[in-house]
Amino acid sequence: MAEVYEMPELAESVVEGEVLRWIKKEGERVERDEPFVEIMTEKVTVEVPAPHAGTLIKTLAAEGQVLPVGAPLAVFGEPGEDVEAALKSFVPHHGHGHGAPAAPAAPAEPAAPGLTPPPVQAVPVPPNVPTSLPSNGTTSTPQRVQREGRPLAAPAVRQYAREKGVDLALVAGSGPSGRIRRTDVDQFVSDRRGEAHPAEAAAASGALWRGPSDRLEPLKGLRRVIAQRMPQSKRTAAHTYNVDEADMTALVELRKRLKPMAQEQGVKLTYLPFIIKAAVAALKKFPYVNASIDDATHEIIVRSDYNISVAVDTEHGLTVPVIHNADARSVLDLAREVTRLAEAARANRLTPADVQHGTFTISNSGSVGGLFTLPVINLPEVAILGVHPIKQRAVVREGAVVAREMTYFSLSYDHRLVDGALAVRFLSELIRLLETPDFLLIAG
Amino acid sequence: MAEQQVDAVVIGAGPGGYHAAIRLAQLGKRVVCVDRDAVGGVCLNWGCIPTKALLHVSEVARHARHAAEIGLEIPQVNVKVEGVRKFTTDVVTSNVKGVETLFKGNNVQWAIGEGSFVDKSTVKVTKKDGSSETYKAKDVIIATGAAPVDVKAWPRDGKLIINSDDAVRLPSVPKRLLVIGGGVIGLEFATVYNRMGSEVLVVEMMPNLLTGTDLEIAKTMARVLKKQKIEIMVNTKVETLEKGAKTVKATITGEGTANKPETREFDQVLVAVGRRPMSDGLNLESAGLKTDEKGFLNVDAQRRTAVAGIWAIGDITGGPLLAHKAMKEGVVAAEAIAGLPGVAYDPVAVPNCVYTDPEIATVGLSEEEAKAAGHELRIGKFPLLASGRARTMNESDGLIKLIGDKKTDVLLGMHIIAPQAESLIGEGVIALEMGATIDDIGLSIHPHPTLTESIHDAAEAAHGTAIHIINPKPTAAAAAR
Ligand SMILES: Cc1cc2nc3c(=O)[nH]c(=O)nc-3n(C[C@H](O)[C@H](O)[C@H](O)COP(=O)(O)OP(=O)(O)OC[C@H]3O[C@@H](n4cnc5c(N)ncnc54)[C@H](O)[C@@H]3O)c2cc1C
Secondary structure, rough: EEEEEEOOOOOOOEEEEEEEOOOOOOOOOEEEEEEEEEEEEEOOEEEEOOOOOOEEEEEEOOOOOOOOOEEEEEEEOOOOOOOOHHHOOOOOOOOOOOOOOOOOOOOOOOOOOOOOOOOOOOOOOOOOOOOOOOOOOOOOOOOOOOOOOOOOEEEHHHHHHHOOOHHHHHHHOOOHHHHHHHHHHHHHHHHEEEEEEEHHHHHHHHOOOOOOOOOOOOOOOHHHHHHHHHHHHHHHEEEEEEEEEEEOOOHHHHHHHHHHHHHHOOOOOOOOHHHHHHHHHHHOOOHHHOEEEEEOOEEEEEEEOOOOOEOOOOEHHHHHEEEEHHHHHOOOHHHHHHHHHHHHHHOOOOHHHHHOOOEEEEEOHHHHOOOOOOOOOOOOOOOOEEEEEOEEEEEEEEEEEEEEEEEEEEEEEEOOOHHHHHHHHHHHHHHHHHHHOOOHOOOO | OOOEOOEEEHHHOOOHHHHHHHHHHHHOOOEEEEEEEOOHHHHOOHHHHHHHHHHOOOOHHHHHOOOHHHHHOOOOOOOOHHHHHHHHHHHHHHHHHHHHHHHOOOEEEEEEEEEEEEOOOOOEOOOOOOEEEEEOEEEEEEOOOOOOOOOOOOOOOOOOEOHHHHHEEEEOOEEEEEEEOOOOOHEEEEEEHHOOOOOOEEEEEOOOOOOOOOOOHHHHHHHHHHOOOOOOEEEEEEEEEEEOOOEEEEEEEEEOOOOOOOEEOOOEEEEEEOOEOOOOOHHHHHOOOOOOOOOOOOOOOOOOOOOOOOEOOOOHHHOOOOOHHHHHHHHHHHHHHHHOOOOOOOOOOOOOOOOOOOEEEEEOOEEEEEEEEHOOOEEEEHHHHHHHHHOOOOOOEEEEEEEEEOOOOEEEEEEEOOOOOOHHHHHHHHHHHHHHHHHHHHHHOOOOOOHHHHHHHHHHHHHHOOOOOOOOOOOOHHHHH
């Protein structure tokens, strides 16, 4: 019997996935656990293993298409088997909601039998559901609208929805008897985009100017996710900034002494592990910086874990793997984990576990150059630390101008939870620990 | 052997195929349409069009016969088979010419011959004289339709034992006709021949005519047909046919014969037991394509088959075997091939018409289907007997039945037995597609005096507010309004 494989929930609170590449083509055989499709979610890219041996008899999404978790993705079976029947009897296992009230598992095709549904529901509309950030409740997770029977929409509205990639099962209708109008589809599309900002609205209406020799690339994959998440963070968090300078001379010397020892153990020692250590100690002192706001429940979640996200630059864009339980790790251990995650990120090999449950982020992207940057907060966290190059600069010590190993630290924080004084105290504490690295031994 | 590269090949020039070919051409594709027969397919040549011409002729005959009832004297109705044949052929020919003109005007290339796959993107067309040409294309649409099911034991001879392909050419008007099969095709021919003067017996194996149709509608129609002296036996089987020189002896048994075998003599037997998908000679294996066990090709919402670049539309894909479904699918496949956004075959419902006397037209769920789907029902009925317009037409048989969801009032199905039901049903199609409620229909002004106002009356009846019939009992809704 042909079997429908649905878009898996690849990481916690992930609601949709983008089909990056069909590793196996229709009609090809797969062995059990053999990767058959590459899926990218807002968190990770995964080569999905086949559930069991068989033939991939039908793929239900084009490369680049986004499907909600639980939507039919592919059909396995033996060649010639009835794809139609399999899809008809398909009932999704995954709900779409997390933290939101659960909608009853609606059958894949809500149309009443006998109303001549299209013989095959294959190649469904790409139901570009809104991208929601992990469980911070800033956007509602998409759900099937509860209704009697099929979504009521005129043929022209159904056509319009397909063109916009909107699944009408997710759209609430404002017309009589819940009929879905064209404006409801527009509303859904702009909700999906966060809210209609003038620039985005212009882009949506196709009004952007294009020169004759300009190159057009699809906005997809990691770039698409970043493009969605950054403005979302900017709109959600009350971004506020604090920058301070730090004298790293002692740390530079300490690292110089420790480097050969680390090397003996095969570990490349950078400044980052020390900064993580200092950050953890400072977070312990100021718990509100290691927290989240749950808008949906009006709660502040003060984290007991110290999971430090580290921004890694890859050729596809920025990813943010997480060093879990950073508070329980030695400097060498942290160094090892940083190296492992950076390599995995660049090779596109991060696992779902590698990217979830971050509580505070350190962005090293400013280390390429410049004086300092003000990074965007990685929701649902409330603060992000910017780390920058260490350079000899002229400073005044005891009345004399001397050369010291100097750097800047920046802190972008969400003023909804972190007040200015707290941010300044937090950053000062972090700098205090790094300027006198001996403290790191006794801190926390 | 000539070989030509085009953008798309369409195999079959029936309603599905010619729609696809013309739309592809409109979208700037170089397209060749292949058919072994005339353009227009079954629909224009052997199906919808010639049957409706015959139905028209026989309807005029019926009106003439009943003329005295309305004060007209028409002495005698004589059917001139030659003349009827000519009328039917002329209708078919001018329709076929019309499609040929559309092909020319749209630059659709037209290849006459037997199409078969060489590989998934190569189609060979073999002409009657044995010569052949080959077309290569990125996309191939299969629109080869369906053909009558032949019963092995009763081979068609075109004279005594015939199928619909013979009947549309009206070989004769037999005195006594046996129609095997009480489906759409069987009932339409029963109506044609009955009105032309034949004695007709329809034998149906299933418990009701028009299997799948709303039971009340099917039963009402059976009564109407009986009133017209068409004999009907359901739950009954034709066991054997025994051909003589000029007649056929049929042994029949079942409910219609009190479950005792009965032998009767007929001048002609029409076998109308169904249609089978037509993929003979297509050589699907070379394209890597397989049909399902019934011979249909499975397709997705854009009408793609399992093989990339091969599409299928119309009767060959199963579902209701109807020309308008094939047409829509043809347009969908063509637009999907051209890469238009958002293209899909997604009707809420496909209307279905039966040209009996009066006609039946239905769209959406039957009462039985609506119940099975878990709806609590709101039903509104209006008998044609109460229609002023029907009376002016000297007609009284008919029923309009609306089925809705009780909670939401949303229309689920519309079922009509009435003269011109096939035209009236358009309102139901739009209502279903727009997600209309029964109230939407009842609150809209319908013109008077017409048959369509009976749909309005049925909608009001659903709410217990009909004016032209005595409502069963005033409902709360009626009291509230
Ligand atoms: C008696 C009768 C009455 C009907 N009345 C109605 C009606 O009132 N309303 C309605 O909606 N439907 C009616 N139908 C059904 C309707 O005719 C079909 O649903 C419709 O014609 C299907 O269209 P199609 O394009 O799928 O294929 P078809 O019309 O069957 O056309 C297929 C074409 O493909 C050609 N072909 C097949 N194989 C090959 C090959 N290998 N090479 C080259 N050419 C090939 C055939 O010659 C044919 O011309 C009726 C059918 C019959 C038989």
